[in-house]
Amino acid sequence: xxxxxxxxxxxxxxxxxxxxxxxxxxxxxxxxxxxxxxxxxxxxxxxxxxxxxxxxxxxxxxxxxxxxxxxxxxxxxxxxxxxxxxxxxxxxxxxxxxxxxxxxxxxxxxxxxxxxxxxxxxxxxxxxxxxxxxxxxxxxxxxxxxxxxxxxxxxxxxxxxxxxxxxxxxxxxxxxxxxxxxxxxxxxxxxxxxxxxxxxxxxxxxxxxxxxxxxxxxxxxxxxxxxxxxxxxxxxxxxxxxxxxxxxxxxxxxxxxxxxxxxxxxxxxxxxxxxxxxxxxxxxxxxxxxxxxxxxxxxxxxxxxxxxxxxxxxxxxxxxxxxxxxxxxxxxxxxxxxxxx
Amino acid sequence: xxxxxxxxxxxxxxxxxxxxxxxxxxxxxxxxxxxxxxxxxxxxxxxxxxxxxxxxxxxxxxxxxxxxxxxxxxxxxxxxxxxxxxxxxxxxxxxxxxxx
Numbered sequence: 001x002x003x004x005x006x007x008x009x010x011x012x013x014x015x016x017x018x019x020x021x022x023x024x025x026x027x028x029x030x031x032x033x034x035x036x037x038x039x040x041x042x043x044x045x046x047x048x049x050x051x052x053x054x055x056x057x058x059x060x061x062x063x064x065x066x067x068x069x070x071x072x073x074x075x076x077x078x079x080x081x082x083x084x085x086x087x088x089x090x091x092x093x094x095x096x097x098x099x100x101x102x103x104x105x106x107x108x109x110x111x112x113x114x115x116x117x118x119x120x121x122x123x124x125x126x127x128x129x130x131x132x133x134x135x136x137x138x139x140x141x142x143x144x145x146x147x148x149x150x151x152x153x154x155x156x157x158x159x160x161x162x163x164x165x166x167x168x169x170x171x172x173x174x175x176x177x178x179x180x181x182x183x184x185x186x187x188x189x190x191x192x193x194x195x196x197x198x199x200x201x202x203x204x205x206x207x208x209x210x211x212x213x214x215x216x217x218x219x220x221x222x223x224x225x226x227x228x229x230x231x232x233x234x235x236x237x238x239x240x241x242x243x244x245x246x247x248x249x250x251x252x253x254x255x256x257x258x259x260x261x262x263x264x265x266x267x268x269x270x271x272x273x274x275x276x277x278x279x280x281x282x283x284x285x286x287x288x289x290x291x292x293x294x295x296x297x298x299x300x301x302x303x304x305x306x307x308x309x310x311x312x313x314x315x316x317x318x319x320x321x322x323x324x325x326x327x328x329x330x331x332x333x334x335x336x337x338x339x340x341x
Numbered sequence: 342x343x344x345x346x347x348x349x350x351x352x353x354x355x356x357x358x359x360x361x362x363x364x365x366x367x368x369x370x371x372x373x374x375x376x377x378x379x380x381x382x383x384x385x386x387x388x389x390x391x392x393x394x395x396x397x398x399x400x401x402x403x404x405x406x407x408x409x410x411x412x413x414x415x416x417x418x419x420x421x422x423x424x425x426x427x428x429x430x431x432x433x434x435x436x437x438x439x440x441x
Contacts, residue, residue, distance in 0.1 A: 110372045326351045329377035
């Protein structure tokens with residue numbers, strides 16, 4: 001599903017960055033750094049036990065864990081609609097999709113753990129509000145059409161982001177993304193098809209789809225992150241082979257792919273400046289409201305509190321299940337020991 | 342904000358291997374946390390085989406895997422690179438012999 005394709009510091013990271021002065025490298029470290037750089041330059045892959053610069057490790061831990069959190073929180077806006085899906089078929093599809101998102105979160109947490117962080121540390125980061133996740137989930141899902149639009153546009157944008165990540169220089173992350181991308185196509189297609197069905201329905205249903213598109217379009221464009229000129233961290237990510245395509249290029253690809261899909265669907269995209277530019281061979285589009293975007297990233301979106309509270313409650317309510325599993329495992333172990341004796 | 346106790350501290354890490362179809366080997370596909378082996382198998386089924394990706398699953402505690410050190414890569418594997426006589430293409434066989 002969904003990552004913000006840019007590196008936002010988690011709360012607290014900024015101050016920490018100011019305090020730490022990089023230590024001068026020893027000769028041995030310089031040699032390791034040289035070998036690392038050569039491997040990156042040759043488009044090679046880095047595996048968990050290979051030497052890597054501390055900043056590379058930190059950047060990946062942050063990016064992969066933010067990505068994992070996004071998958072986990074991403075279950076919430078859709079989970080809202082499971083009990084209200086319009087048919088048994090749509091309900092089964094939605095449950096499968098939400099289960100996939102949970103699975104994607106688990107693949108990604110595992111990938112991050114290979115870098116030396118722990119699941120508990122990451123979950124604490126999420127639950128304490130310190131760690132970021134994709135801001136798109138801090139908006140409400142007001143109608144059934146939102147489920148279709150999230151599949152079509154939000155997952156569509158996520159696919160654009162994630163396909164280049166399958167070639168990321170860090171092996172476990174790249175492999176997790178291959179798995180995720182395989183499943184993502186189902187998410188987008190089921191969403192688009194659900195909208196097609198609604199567009200063949202009543203006038204009220206068509207208006208519902210248009211309303212959902214109007215509410216989500218600009219937020220999806222913002223998902224690709226600030227313009228290249230305002231993304232100082234992008235250059236380092238590109239240097240490390242973590243980021244393969246720039247925010248603006250990905251955004252353009254998404255717009256170009258989506259406009260014809262909107263035409264087939266019969267909805268308009270809410271941008272008066274959206275038009276084909278023959279000279280560029282791309283669609284031009286209007287200005288994105290970055291102030292709103294940063295508001296939401298910084299915790300002031302309409303649903304930030306509610307999403308986090310729901311997530312923390314689910315985790316707390318599940319504590320007895322985790323404890324019971326451990327108690328059961330202990331009991332089984334004791335029993336095995338006894339019968340062996 | 343959260344007053345929850347640590348989540349998975351007591352659930353060890355397991356490596357998961359899946360046989361995609363009868364006749365093929367089990368291949369490593371990822372890892373997960375679970376309380377014991379039976380639980381790990383159940384979790385692996387949900388996390389890694391939601392779309393008929395497998396017909397059989399192995400799980401093993403991650404800490405039991407012994408791995409070679411990446412720094413030993415050269416001494417372990419380089420000595421094989423100058424032994425090209427270990428490959429069939431090293432030997433020239435007259436064409437009239439046909440496929441061998």
